[in-house]
Amino acid sequence: MGHCSRSVRFLAIICLWCGVSTALSANETTATDLAIGIRTIRFLRVAPRDKVEIAVIYDGEDKASTDDARAILAWLDANKTIIGVELVGRPLEVRGLDRMPQYAVAFVAANTNTQFFDSIHDFARHNGTLTLSSDLTCVHAGKCTLGVKSMPSVEIIVSYQEMKDSGIQFRQGFLMMVKGTD
Numbered sequence: 001m002g003h004c005s006r007s008v009r010f011l012a013i014i015c016l017w018c019g020v021s022t023a024l025s026a027n028e029t030t031a032t033d034l035a036i037g038i039r040t041i042r043f044l045r046v047a048p049r050d051k052v053e054i055a056v057i058y059d060g061e062d063k064a065s066t067d068d069a070r071a072i073l074a075w076l077d078a079n080k081t082i083i084g085v086e087l088v089g090r091p092l093e094v095r096g097l098d099r100m101p102q103y104a105v106a107f108v109a110a111n112t113n114t115q116f117f118d119s120i121h122d123f124a125r126h127n128g129t130l131t132l133s134s135d136l137t138c139v140h141a142g143k144c145t146l147g148v149k150s151m152p153s154v155e156i157i158v159s160y161q162e163m164k165d166s167g168i169q170f171r172q173g174f175l176m177m178v179k180g181t182d
Contacts, residue, residue, distance in 0.1 A: 027064060027068075027110050027111055027135075028064075028067075028068050028071070028110055028111075028134075029068050029071065029072055029107075029109065029110050029133075029134040030134065030150055030151065031075055032150035032151075032154075033134040033148050033149060033150050034072060034075050034076075034079075034107075034134075035079070035082065036148050036150060036154060036156070037107065037132045037134070037146065037148040038054075038076075038079075038082060038083060038087065038107075038132075039082070039083055040132070040146060040148070040156070040170075040174070041083055041105060041130070042083050042084075043170050043171050043173075043174035044130065044168070044169065044170055044171070045169040045170065045171055046169070048085055048104065049085060050085060050086070051085065051086040051087075051088060052085055052086070052087050052088070052104065052105055053088045053089075053090055053103055053104075053105075054076060054087055054088065054089050054090065054103065054105045054106065054107055055090050055092040055100070055103040055105070055106040055107070055129070056069045056072045056073055056076075056089050056090065056091050056092060056106070056107050056109060057069075057092045057093075057094050057097070057106050057107070057108045057109060057112060057120060057123075057131075058091065058092070058093065058094065058108075058109040058112055059093075059094050059109070059111065059112045059113050059116065060093040060094070060095065062111055062112070062113060064110070064111035065109045065110065065111040065112045065113075066109075068109040068110045068111055069091055069109040072089065072107055072109060073089040073091060076088070076089035077089065089107075090103070092106070094112055094113075094116040094119060094120065095116075097119050097120065097122070097123040098119070098122075098123070100123070102127040102128075102129070103127065103129055104128070104129060104130065105129065105130045105132070106120075106123070106124065106129050106130070106131045106132070107131075107132045107133065108120060108131055108132070108133035108135065108138055108144055109133075110133070110134050110135050111135075112135070112138075114137065114138075114141070117138055117141050117143035117144075118143065120138070120143055120144065121142070121143040121144075121162065121165070124144075124145065124162065124165070124166040125165045125166050127166075128166055128167045128168070129166060130145050130146065130166070130168050131143075131144040131145045131146070131162070131166070132144065132145065132146050132147075132148065133146075133147055133148075134147070134148055134149055135147070136149055136155070136157060139157045139158070139159045139162070139181060140157070140159075140181055142159050142161045142162050142181070142182070143159075143162065144159065144162060145158065145159055145162045145163055145166060145168050146158050146159075146178075147159075155179065156178040156179065157178065157179045157180070157181055158170070158175065158178050158179070158180050158181070159180075159181050159182075160180050160181065160182055161181075161182055
């Protein structure tokens with residue numbers, strides 16, 4: 001637990017100390033949520049070593065979800081090498097998941113309607129996709145792999161069922177320091 005736990009705590013403190021901006025609405029993904037969430041990719045058992053294309057899943061019929069997706073894509077563009085590999089964000093409308101290519105990582109925009117959680121789960125399961133979200137409802141429903149919320153304090157929750165269904169494997173030290181849900 002030692003090294004990984006210190007790494008995540010250090011990461012959270014650095015993000016807050018450096019003044020990473022946060023959104024005003026509780027239903028938006030903050031820059032801190034993104035910084036912490038994206039850094040969890042490094043804790044995968046087989047972490048990517050090259051370019052990582054990240055699908056940003058959003059509900060195109062919901063303005064708040066679309067705006068959140070735009071903000072996530074802009075953040076990814078501005079922080080392309082934050083984890084030492086090139087990050088490339090790709091917008092992915094939730095209604096077209098069944099026709100989309102495989103992505104190793106997807107970030108689900110806040111305000112994506114819960115009616116689409118099953119589609120997100122199926123997409124992740126069929127493609128072995130790590131799904132991240134600042135919407136903890138998706139994780140608690142077992143439809144997203146990892147949830148990150150930085151306000152009022154840092155909270156990282158993993159869905160063990162979604163991990164199993166999608167074939168996602170994190171290093172044991174990481175799993176020991178996050179909250180889990182079945």
